[in-house]
């Protein structure tokens with residue numbers, strides 16, 4: 138865990154210095170082009186899966202996700218109150234400014250259930266084939282890093298996609 142954290146910290150530092158030197162390659166994509174992810178967020182929310190880009194869910198959705206970490210998609214991801222509040226403050230500040238609700242107006246907990254995600258990842262789009270998310274190498278649409286090679290660093294640009 139310590140080694141993984143150190144590696145992440147190193148790559149975040151590399152991204153930050155590339156941006157500072159003006160040599161940073163910004164994504165042209167409409168979404169997924171936020172600055173380097175907050176280290177505390179990456180440490181606490183990037184252990185079981187990549188730290189998802191905060192701008193891909195609304196404030197209401199993040200509040201719902203952080204509000205039920207004890208029952209988090211079948212696992213217990215609970216944090217102490219202060220840490221949860223710190224992470225939620227970061228997510229609220231970086232959240233998308235569009236609604237990510239279901240058809241009943243309830244906030245979605247999953248990026249992968251948003252209309253945007255389904256549209257951008259529909260079969261036929263850039264090599265995505267029917268059943269790709271169930272394939273052995275991908276297993277779940279939530280497994281962003283299976284295709285987005287820079288997902289752990291919050292990078293989703295076209296130049297860093299490889300469908301396994």
Ligand code: HEC
Pocket residue numbers: 181182183184185186189202203206209210212213214216224246247248249250277278279280
């Ligand atoms: C103990 C492991 C664990 C930790 C820690 C954890 N998660 Fe998760 N998370 C999961 C699992 C398991 C899923 C479901 C993945 C799947 O369906 O393939 C998930 C899914 C998600 C999803 C939905 C992804 C999608 O499908 O769009 C979000 C959002 C999310 N987590 C946010 C967080 C946040 C925020 C934190 C930190 C506060 C966090 N997670 C920490 C295990 C964890």
Ligand code: HEC
Pocket residue numbers: 166167168169189190193248249257258262263264265269270275277278279280281282283284285293298300
């Ligand atoms: C099976 C491979 C695969 C997985 C898994 C996957 N993606 Fe993608 N993603 C793609 C491909 C291919 C594209 C390019 C689609 C296109 O041409 O717009 C894409 C496009 C994107 C874009 C840019 C869309 C735009 O606005 O043009 C973002 C951001 C993105 N994905 C985020 C995610 C996130 C976040 C996850 C995980 C929750 C994820 N992706 C999971 C393959 C994948």
